[in-house]
Structure formats: structure tokens, C-alpha cells
Amino acid sequence: MKKKIVHIITYFLFILFALIIIFPLIWMVITGFKTNQELFLSPFSLPETWHWENYVNAWNKGIGVYLSNSVIITVAATALSTFLSCLAAYPLSRLKFKTKKLWIYLILGGLMLAPQSSLISLFKMVKIAGLYDTRISLILIDAAFRIPFATFLIMTFYKSISYSLDESAYIDGATTWQIFVKIMLPLSKPIIASCSIVSFRAVWNELMFANVLLQSTDKKTVPVGLMNFQGMTTTNWTLVISSMVIASLPLIIAFLLLQKQFVRGLTAGSVKG
Template sequence: MQVMINARSEKMRGSLWRKPISGIAKIILLFYAIITLYPLYWLGISAFKSNQEFFNRPYSWPQHWQLDNITRAWDLGNMGRAVLNSTIVTISALLLTIVLGMLAAYVLARFPFKLNGAVKGLFLLGMLIPIHSTLVPLFIFMNKLGMLNTYWSLILPYTAFELPIAIFLGMSYIVSIPREVEEAAMIDGNGWWGIFGRIIFPLSLPIVATITILAFLRFWNDFSFALVFINSQALKTLPLSLSLFSDGFGTDYSLTMGAMFIAAIPTIVIFLIFQEQIMKGMVAGSVKG
């Protein structure tokens, strides 16, 4: 009886300690969330200020909401065309990255062969290469192929540099899927393509969502590749259109903030759509199926 009383008192003492720690953790997380979301809030209010108010009252709500900042930025930056170009490039590169990355991840995770380790090492090496160090060789290569000023001059490099991380994320998730599921599908008459398309890929949707949001952020916000490979006004992407509001003599901050607000909306929407799947994908492989 004494042992039971002591155990119960220890349990109560532990619960009393956990409650303050849990409260402190919530306060820290709330503080972190505020710090993380504040730049987005500041961008939102700055997009509707005049240049004078932007400098005089940088952290307060607009006294006079300049709604025409959005429309003027849209028209002057030709952002309709820029959004279309960014959408075409981003969606195309995303599809290639997901399809090729998950196929390669499935092969490397499930099929042992002599060069399996060497291939994994090759993709790991691809993650270590500084992306911007390849700009000059890629420019020369694409110039000889006549690919400059085309969508492919952005789609192919984006896909190539995103594949290594997509493959490693996909491998970590596929390894956690029980092999018995594939064996049951094979008994039902499915081949390898059927197993991948009907079993593996649907079960891997959480990690696919994670790959999607990571790749989307890189593709949508890229400036350096678009600056080097695209010169045609008709093919300029959204980051290039943002640079039009700044020159060597000054920056129109009201229009710049309006344009940045427009550019940030698709990223927010994509994250809100995939947030549940992203959370599942972030813990991929932590629990074996």
C-alpha cells in the first residue's frame, strides 16, 4: 500500500512539473509564431501606403489606404504576363521533379543493385554543388543549344537541382512503407508500374506535398537563373518584374510593396492547401509502418 501511495505521489508531482513546462512551451511557440508572421503583416500594411507614409509611419496601419498601389503595380510591371510565365515554369518543373524524383526514389529504396550506393552518392553530390557556380557553364551550354529565352532554360535547371533533395525525401518515406503492401498488390496481379502508381505514390502523398512546397518556393522566387537566361520581356518571370520598380536613382516603395504582396499570395495559398500533408511529410520515416 505504501508503495502505491509513493508511486501516486510521484506521478502527481511529475504532472505538476509538466504543467508549467507545457505553459512555457506554448508561450515560446506563440512568441515564435508572432516573430515569423510579423514580416508578412508588415508587407501587407506597407502595400497600401504612400511613399511618404511608408517612411514616416513604417510600423503603423495606413491612415489612407492606397488601394491603387496594387492595380498600378500590376499594370506597370506587366505582372499578368509575369505571373503566367512563373506559373508555366513552376508547374512544369514541379511535375518533372515529382515524377522523376519519386520514380528514382522508389527504385533506390526497393531495388538492390550493384551501383545502388554509387547512385545515391551521386545524388548526394548533387546536393553539395553550389547552384550559382553553374550559371556560367549553363549559360554557355544553353546558348550553344539555342535554349536561351525559352521556358526550358528555366524548367530543366530547376528540375535538375531540385531532384537530389526530392529523391532523398522520397526514399526516406518509401522505406517506411511495409513491403507486405507491395507483395499483396503483386499477388493481385499488379506489375511494378501498377504497384508504384496504385500503391506507393498514393501512400507517399504527404512527402510529395512536402517536396511540392519546397520546390514551389525555390522555383517561384528564383531571380538569378531568370535574370541570366531570360532577356525577352514577354518571358520575364515574377521576380524579374519586381526589379522594374527599382533603378539606380531610387525605388518606388509603394509600388514595390504592392508587387511583392501580389507575388506572396500564391505562396500563401499553396501552403494553406498542403499544410496538413506537409506536417505529415516532415515526420516521414520517423515511424516504421
């Protein structure tokens, strides 16, 4: 009887917590169909007329361009940082060499580097390299800042995998690269999905470097575009909210596609293999 009561209370708390998270999202979607007057006079009621043109206008105002730029930069930076993190994590967790600790300290030391402290130096480097106002500059910088944390997570996962797999592969004549590609990477799907989602969210919401390094309107990302878009449409808040709804869709879709692997990745390494 006590267990049933505990289960009921637990389920109730989970449902309440889910509603607290979902309600603002639903409110934002519905508000995107309202007029400004309805937004301020009756913010929590359904719109009298569903104004689908708000979302069409938001797309035509430029959110479609910002969205495509963010998708390109985020996908490229996430893929690059995750792949490089896997390459770094494998030798640091599975192989033995003299400078191993030094490389671990150097890579994980990046976790202590605040992006704000490197803004001026990175801006000068980008200008000298001729990469100012290009997507590639943002891809490289965003990927670099995601590598330390992703490497730490993947190292923890690799250490949980039994070393007997490597030994058996070496006996069968496999090289270190073959073990990494054919054994470790297929086993790393959960942690790769977790790192990808975390990196995707961080790069998608990055504002500081995108605002400083990108000047052309046709190359700006969603956070910068929304900031400028809000300034241009201060009297049409429903249009701004419609843009925010459209901008949040890629994150939601990415999580829905990778949610199973993400949950598995969260528990990866918790039990010693």
C-alpha cells in the same frame, strides 16, 4: 501544477514566435496602402487614406506578367522534378540490382553541386540547344537541381513502408510498374506534398538562372521583375512593397492548400513501418 505552468509557458512562446513571423507580413500589406511620405514619417501607423490604387498600379506596371511566368515555370519544374524523383526513388529504395549504389551516389552527388559553378556551362548548353530566352530552359534547369534532394526525401519515405505490400502485390500478379502506380504513389501523398512545397519555394525565389537565361520582358519571373521594377520605381517604395505582397500570395496559397500533407510528410519515415 508544474505541467500547467510548462504548458502556459510553451503556449506563450509559440504565440510570441507566431507574432514575430506574422507582424512583418501584416506590416508589408498595410504599407502597400500608404504613400511614400507616410512610409518614412510614420512607418508603423495605419495609413490616413487607404490607397488601393497602389496594388492596381503594381499589377499594371508588369507584376501580373511576371507572376504568370513564375507560376508557369514553378508549377512545371516542381511537377517534373517531383515525378522524376518518385521514379528514381522507388527502384533505389525497393528493388535490388548491381549498380544500385552507383546510381544513389550519382543522384545524391548533385547535392554537392553549387548552381553558381554550373552557370557558364549551362548557359552555353542552352545557347547551343536553341533554348535561350525560353521558359522551357528554366523549367528543365530548375527541375534538375531539385531532383537530388527530393529523391533523398522520397527514398527515406519509401524505405519506411513495409515490404510485405510489394510481396503481396507480386503474389497477386502485379507488375513492378503497377505496384509503383497503384500502391506506392497513393501512399506517397504526404512526402510528395512536402517535396512540392520545398521545390515550389526554391524555384519561385530562383534569381540567378532566370536573370541570365531570360531576356524578354514578357518572359521574366517575379524575382527578376521585382529587381528591375525596384530600379524603375526607386522613388515609389510603396509601389514596390505592393508588388512584393502580390508576388508572395502564390506561396502562401500553396502552403495553405498543402499544409496538412506537408506536416505529415515532415514526420514520414520517422517510424519504421
